[in-house]
Amino acid sequence: MKTLVCYPMKSLVNTYVPAGCEALTTENEEDFFRKADIYKPEAAVLFSEMFSLPVWEWLPKAKASLSDSVPIIIVPLYKDEALISHVVEKSGIQNTYLLSANSTQEEIRNRIGLILGMNDYVEKAKSRGDGIVYALMSHGGSGITTFCINYPILLAKRNPEKRIAVIDMNGEKPDLTRFFKLEKHQLASFRPDLLDLSIASRRNWMSVCKQSSHMDNLFYANGTNKWRSYEVTNLIEVLRRQFDYVYIDWGYCFPETEALQRLLFSADRNLFFVRADPFSLEGAATWIKRWAEKGIRHEVLVSHFDKGHPHRIGEGISVYGVVPRISDNRLIHSHRSHSVLVEEFFPPKQYISSLHAIIDSEKRKRGAVVYG
Known part of the structure; x- marks a missing residue:
């Protein structure tokens, strides 16, 4: 060239x-x-x-x-x-x-x-276009980061033939980027590609991502940026074409920007993470029902759940999964030491069991998992 x-x-x-x-x-x-x-x-x-x-x-x-x-x-x-x-x-x-x-x-x-497309070519990448894109969001402090650190590793182990991408798009609190050191794996460096879907589709987006040190079929990228709505649409489409599962950590569901709205309409499944306390559940239900009036469907992942406690979220709202509480000391140590819970020598068994239950539910194509 x-x-x-x-x-x-x-x-x-x-x-x-x-x-x-x-x-x-x-x-x-x-x-x-x-x-x-x-x-x-x-x-x-x-x-x-x-x-x-x-x-x-x-x-x-x-x-x-x-x-x-x-x-x-x-x-x-x-x-x-x-x-x-x-x-x-x-x-x-x-x-x-x-x-x-x-x-x-x-x-x-x-x-x-x-x-310039000289390192590798999109022919190496899958382009069936049938991957599933999950948008993950919350009102804050409900375990999205911990989920994105741990769940995709188990999913990758149980599905070694599948390609999995985890994208940190939480501009306010990019914890995944810090945890996995993704500063130099920034999708926004390729924003000009996203002006035209035909151009973006020719790029091998796996090569932009960071490959996991735990599983060869798991990839991470930093997507924190002030995205335009059309860029969100095209980015989701090219990721869907080249990966089987895409998990987008959007983080806070406020402010409700045009980019957030485009994400909600473009993703295949919208997962709302909520802590298992009455105020959080009630607030989540209100927010979800308001978006349902616009034709946006959400599923709920209930976190920080203590066994035996009720976790009623409201009629018409699907529960995607329930994960138990992990002690604050355990989480703080994990995040500071960059230790992946599911890879530890003595992992939290109940937490791992709940993640496996979600995977089993996905395989059965059911939208609800009850831990308990």
Whole structure:
């Protein structure tokens, strides 16, 4: 692929671009615009340090010098990253990818290869389009993070032929991203792809994710961002095509944004996590019934349940599962030490039993599980 690279040292350019890139180097901004006009590159890699003009001037000018179909990949300095991101967002410049300023040389090379489709191809990925997407949300503090850490591992073990993705889209409290160290596995780096579903479908999204150290068929990604509603739709569709099970941790169900509404309409199953106390159950039932009037169906996962206590949620609301209480000390230790409960030497048996019961219920295609 003929790639125009704007970088100050021509001798080092090949250390930043993947094999297969026919790199044409420009060592100053004037030379970049001249060669862009002459050679008509298929892609461009711009290091922000090369431009003396303010980003709101040089970026539109650089984009205008290239065909609309040519992707621009920007490698920013620390001081430029936030401003470049703001300019790309507000100006609506299409087909522009911004890398992280803290990327290493190898990470820059790999990311460029991913963006340009040179590392792997979507033919390696499943594209049947029949995966199931679960949207997970709550009013807070009801165990979504613990569920997403533990349940998918058991699901992956019992279904080794299935591909499973866990996506952290909780922008307010991205605990999954911190737990699994997903900062460099950010789906939002590929937002330009999501403008067009046909383009997004050609990418192997498994290669964007982080593969689990426990199971080869389990993948994680950071999806925290202020998504536009159409991006949510297209992201869900491409994930559905390439994975069998997709669990999206949306987190708080407020504020009720356009993106949240699109998620609720696009997901196959909406799971509302709620603590097993009367006030939480009543609040969840009210919220769920209000959305039911708009045609959105939710199932409830009751958490922090003490055996023998009632957990009535209301008529017309399905209970997806019930998981028992885990002691605060056990949870705090697990999260701080990055220990997965279901992989511990002495795991909490009742908690694991409840997760297996949910899996069994899924296999029987029933929507309700009662632990007790």
